Amino acid sequence: MPKIKVTNLTKVFGKHPSGVLPLLAQGESRESIFKKTKHVVGLNRISFSVREGELLVVMGLSGSGKSTLLRCINRLIEPTGGSICIDGEDITKLPPKELRLKRQQKFGMVFQHFALFPHYNVLRNAAYGLELMNVPKAEREKKGLEALERVGLDAWAKAMPNKLSGGMKQRVGLARALALDPEILLMDEAFSALDPLTRREMQSELLRLQHEMHKTILFISHDMDEALNLGDRIILLRDGDIVQEGTPEDILANPADDYVADFVRHADRSRVLTTRSIMVPASAVAVLGVDGPHTALRKIRHHGLSSLFVMDAFHTLLGLVREDELESMRLRGKRDLAEIMETDLTTVGLDVSLNDTIPIIASLPYPLPVVDDRNKLQGVILRGTVLEALGGNGCSDETGECTATGEQQ
């Protein structure tokens, strides 16, 4: 069962919102509904679900409905139609008192502009949710301090919020949400108000915390880099509709339409793309004990390479042989490639980010071999492939071409 399951969630702003629902069902557009009824469709029958422990980023420009969507999840904004099930329980049907308790138990929320209480010190802010639940003072201060420790601000417990920098304020905001140990974190453009450097730092911080805590997180963002960096999955919203839903790599590789493509074009791909997604099959390899220098040289020349990877019969990468040394070996009339094979190769795993791969490739005289955890050759990364992937052409269907234009192997 998904942690959060949203079905046909609809929000219409105006005087008689429910009257617009039939029009939406007939497939009328946002514009024509606005013209006819002066009602604004904020969310148009949106369905998606979030798994336990998943970090889902909802992404879109301002006015796309992403903040409305987030606020519908804990009913800060009352949905017009549809259902929102948390652990299988439809919270759109809860009476006010139970909704309040549900908010205390299940949800922690982090706000774009921090929303720290100026009249409380950092610790009391962090323990705010517990204070509302009437947890005894000693206990809530202990938990508040623990939460502050998590975000590295325990030394500031007694400071007032106006003494903190933006990044620190948002750490307190995060601590306030975490102090309750909620199952679900709702983060509304939580890092958008921070400067780029602090934003990066907070993103890493969130990923680190998520690695420890495995919360279910719904993160709203308008920043594609942030979405690609944080999200296990991304939902793209436009005008209250879901345009695309998928993993960061899906979205980078196959943008659903121009809107998404436009987003993706300016994104920093190097952090998202992994070796797995940009590697290409090695165009030719030599098998130890089977191929001799003659065959190896023929393969090299046929594919226009300068060196050849050597594997055993089970695809385990053993080493590399060079054209000039093969040539001299052939002249000497020897057969065993093991004699001239270089064995101290640099390799990478399958899920290394492109960002980390680039510096390795830059200094390597041969294509970078990608191996799995049993050292079996899965593919190679060429400089040309990397450039193309960064350029945003997507590489998966141009594999053959990539290989053909491959550098001196």
Place this chain on the structure above:
Amino acid sequence: MSDFFSSFRIPIGEGIDSALELVVSTVEPVTLAFSSVVEKWIDQVENFLLWLPVPVTVLFFAFCAWLVARKLGFAIFSAIGFLLIASMNLWPAAMNTLSLVVVSTLLAVLIGVPIGILAGISRSVERIITPVLDVMQTMPSFVYLIPIFPLFGLGKVAAVFATLVFALPPAIRMTCLGIRQVPPELVECAEAFGATRWQRLFKLELPLAAPTILAGINQTVMLALSMVVISAMIGAQGLGGEVWKAINRLQVDMAFEAGIGIVIIAIFLDRLLQKLGLRASSRWQS
């Protein structure tokens, strides 16, 4: 046209007259009972202030000034000011006025702040209350002095009531404003963390509105002080009574002395409350 109006007249005055008669005859016992209670309060405050030896009271005021403002200058000013009042032989009158202002203000806070909170929370309450406040603030006070007699009798309570009509609106308006000024994102945050309405009010809205509410109370005090002369006309004594007597006898010196006494009390209370307002927020306002 003028013929038309001389023959046709909407009898507003008569209406109010008969309405008042009805009100007076029905609520008189209640208001008179209220009157005697409030009178007792005022007397107690006044008696206490007069029971203390003058130097002790002066020192007490100076100490209050220092305690709240932490400024020696203000404390010295308070001491000299009250000593000046005593030296003009206006001490009992000043304490009478002070007790009247204190009780009026207390009542204004007791009535005004809750109404202000309601108006801050509910737009419809605000819509109903705003015109009433407008009338209270603009209606010349002499107009409602007359019907106050039968309701509260002649004397201090009538004066307190007249003062309330005039001085209550800022307390209500500023409380309402203070509540409405709470940033919506903080309200949203309180909601998101599951605050009850009472928690939201007492842990968020009132603390954040406190400086504004205190500014409103400051206004109330100032308006109450500006009413003392008019109050004197319906039997309140004190400094206002001294001024009123002096006016009747055309004694400029006496009028000025009492007037200076009022000014000294006004400055003392104003600075005191202003500092109190600042202290309420200095911890968190940059």
